[in-house]
Amino acid sequence: MTRPSDGEPAVPSPSGAVPDAVRRKVMGLLGLGARGRLVTVGVEQVRMAAQKGTLAMAVVARDASRHSLEKVEPVLRARRVMVVEWPSAAELGGAVGRTATAAIGIVDQALARGIRGAMAGAPPAGDATQAAP
Secondary structure: OEEOOOOOOOOOOOOOOOOHHHHHHHHHHHHHHHHOOOEEEOHHHHHHHHHHOOOOEEEEEOOOOHHHHHHHHHHHHHOOOEEEEEOOHHHHHHHOOOOOOOEEEEOOHHHHHHHHHHHHOOOOOOOOOOOOO
16 A cells, blocks of 8 residues: 555555555565665655655554654655555564564665565566566
8 A cells, every 4th residue: 555645544445455466575575674774764764865865765663652643644645755555663673674563665766666666566667587479
């Protein structure tokens, strides 16, 4: 589920859940991003990166506390950063080697494109695992 950059609320998918294939792909990309230092982890770090203008995208847990969301969402809206809502803070944290995290910011444009493509169901450009038609 994504939120438009103009701050309108996200429209939930009919099932309200992320398909397993998409979930695995996005979690894998976030893990690679964390190992490659292409993401920022945590509400404060995401907020600071957004204020600096270095974020390409943010992934925010739906089950994050209201207090955490109030810290980061206004800055993301003001900077027109694309926000992807994720079902669980525990799952987000697990992708980057933490117990839980309310927000992950993607600072690399190529990684953000890959996540957007995975959310749309398209294989990323240069994906050797997909056969050519």
